[in-house]
Amino acid sequence: MATASVAFKSREDHGKRIELDEARKAGLAPAEVDEDGNEINPHIPQFMSSAPWYLNAERPTLKHQRKWKTDPDYTKSWYDRGAKTFQADKYRKGACENCGAMTHDKKACVERPRKLRAKWTSKNIAPDEKIETMELDYDGKRDRWNGFDASSYKHVIRRYEAREEARNNYLKEQELKKFENDDSLKVDEAKVDESKQMDFAKVKKRVRTTGGGSTGTVRNLRIREDTAKYLLNLDANSAHYDPKTRSMREDPLPDMDPNEKFYGGDNQNRVSGQALDFKQLNIHAWEAFEKGHDIHMQAAPSQAELLYKSFKINKEKSKSQTKDIAMEKYGNAVTDEEVLPRELLLSQSEKEVEYDRAGRIIKGQETALPTSKYEEDVHVNNHTSVWGSWWKDHRWGYKCCQQRVRNSYCTGAAGIEAAEAASDLMKGY
Known part of the structure; x- marks a missing residue:
């Protein structure tokens, strides 16, 4: 059937026309307007919106679909x-x-x-x-x-709006009272609530047409201000990026400081948190199936998880039994001998200390340095210095009297003179 749009169109014009129709159907472009200024729904088929040739319509219209012949009666x-x-x-x-x-x-x-x-x-x-x-x-x-x-329905709308406003005010007052009474809900002002960041990726469509379009929002996968993962390292030999799944498993910047790194590859999440527990569960299910147990992770996940929990409990019990047997046979050196101070046990502590980038303590108390088990600054046999404070000719001695015999009695200056005379005598030989 011939239509009004009988003019010849090139391939480029035809492609542009198709793109414009798709944009109108998606709500990204304004709808087409007919002769009377009314918008035409872009979802109407072309055979309905195109007028017949005998109407001599210069542009698409829906006038031919209506009762356009007026009746005088x-x-x-x-x-x-x-x-x-x-x-x-x-x-x-x-x-x-x-x-x-x-x-x-x-x-x-x-x-x-x-x-x-x-x-x-x-x-x-x-x-x-x-x-x-x-x-x-x-x-x-x-x-x-x-x-x-x-206009007679306006009082109904006003009544519902007033009731909704009163309800919202009441809920806000209840939330404020609950927040003031509960101290656990108080958070640091410097920290940002994650719920307030949920609208970062909303892109609103500004065009609203007769065709409807999408009046909602489109959620993106990342914040637009952040650098995309495939742009972190433009080296061709760096981590591989899969555009189909939008994944980059390896670390694109392996030589970068971990404290300043924002993204370390998708494998960083695959080997941490609950992903690692799920991986261990799968490995246990495979090993149990190879040993003859009727277990399948995909067919019966609850059964596999229950068996894995019981396996861990039995494993801990066997470890504790082995430990008890060894302690019963060889004894416990910690309980039998004198217990050392806590600060001397491998210089370890469970105290949590948090530092900033400059090395200053933000939270906690600095760990005290471990002390020696020997008594310090204790002088015996009238010495004024400790053993090992003097060194000469590959031998240790006391600095106060320069004697090289340990636990000897200090002779003071006389000992120094005797040592010098002995050294001069040895040089003469």
Whole structure:
């Protein structure tokens, strides 16, 4: 069927037209406008949106899909629903006995039946309805919303908005009270809450068309300000990056300082945390299956995990039994002999100390240096220096008297003179 768009188009123009249609369907480009200025839904097929050739339409339109041939006898009427005219002060003859209106009788009255009707009390007389005589067509007779005033629904919207606002205020007050009473919820101001960083990767689509598009958001895989992992090291021989799975298992910067490194490869996560436990669980399932146990990690994961837990418990029990047997046979040197001070045991401690980059202590107390088990600065046999404070001719001695015999009595200056005389005598020989 020939259409209005019969002009010749090149391959480039045809490709651009297809790209524009795809962008309109995705909501990234504004919708096309017809002759009357109305937007055309981009999801409508071309055979419906293209007008026939005999209409001489210069641009796509949906006018041919409507009743574009006007009927002179066609009338569209709109009446005032619920409109009132005159309201009397007392009951009138021939009016409704229930409410007192002249436009209907007791049988057609829609008000609640009164205990004392208006005919006998002449009070609270209802106003007369506005009666209109009009010729409605087929659609007009069956129009449920003919005469409906949309502004009459505003009070319902206001009521729901007020209730929602009061509910939000109440929830905020409860959260503030809970935060003030619970000290465990207090966090450091320097730390950023992770929940506040969840909106970092939202990209909103600004174009909203008749076709709908996506009014939500698109979540990316990383923060846009961060450098992509494949740009950390542009060397061709560096870590391999798989663009299909967006993975880089090796470390792209292996020579970089670990304290300043932000990304160390995907294998860093594969060998830490729960991933390592899951790997050990798989290895245990394979080894147990090779030894004849009916166990399969994918078919019965709960059974495999339970057996692995029982295996670890039995392994710990066997280790403790082996340790007890060895201690019973050879004894325990720690309990039998004198216990050394805690600071002398391999110079280790369980005290946690946190340092900054400059080496200053941020948290904890600095570990004390281990002391010697020998007494310090103790002088025996009238010496004023310790043994080993003097060295000459590959022999140790006391500095105060220059004697080379350990535990000898100090002779003071006389010993120094005797040592010098002995050395001069040895030189003469």
